[in-house]
Amino acid sequence: MDDYFKKMTPFQLSFSHVGMFEQYFRSIILHTYPNSDLEQLHHQALQQFEINTNDTFVPHLSLLYSHLDLAEKKQLMEGLALGSPLSVTISEVLLVETSGSPQQWQEITRIPFS
Numbered sequence: 001m002d003d004y005f006k007k008m009t010p011f012q013l014s015f016s017h018v019g020m021f022e023q024y025f026r027s028i029i030l031h032t033y034p035n036s037d038l039e040q041l042h043h044q045a046l047q048q049f050e051i052n053t054n055d056t057f058v059p060h061l062s063l064l065y066s067h068l069d070l071a072e073k074k075q076l077m078e079g080l081a082l083g084s085p086l087s088v089t090i091s092e093v094l095l096v097e098t099s100g101s102p103q104q105w106q107e108i109t110r111i112p113f114s
Contacts, residue, residue: 004044004048005041005044005092005093005111005113006111006112006113006114007114008037008041008093008113008114009113009114010089010090010091010113011035011037011038011089011090012087012088012089012090013032013033013035013038013059013087013088013089013090014032014033014035014085014086014087015030015031015032015033015061015082015086015087016030016031016032016033017030017031018030018031018063018077018080018082019031019060020070020073020074020077024065024066024067025062025065026058026060026062027062027063027064027065027066027067027068027073028062028063028064028066028073028076028077029058029060029061029062029063030060030061030063030082030086031058031059031060032059032060032061035059037090038059038090039057041093042057042059045093061088063080064076065102090113091112091113092110092111092112092113093110093111093113094107094109094110094111095107095108095109095110095111096108
């Protein structure tokens, strides 16, 4: 796994719009624009870890983890003032054990791109 990711070069990831889900870990998010580099990284990780899933890949940046109700989420989203264009440079892969609450999460490995 390390070899594949170490051969990657940093890339830009841009965000398209704010969204929300009922899930705690996707309460309020920023959706990304389609990105072939990110799609390839996702595909490679699924292969490397032998993960077979029918779940839809929803690349995003989580803004809030919570169990707020729909009305509260909408109110928070309406108050967001985000600059445009909004993007970040992706320059590494971070593998995190996410058992338990976010405070219990532990970094397993960090692989910088070339």
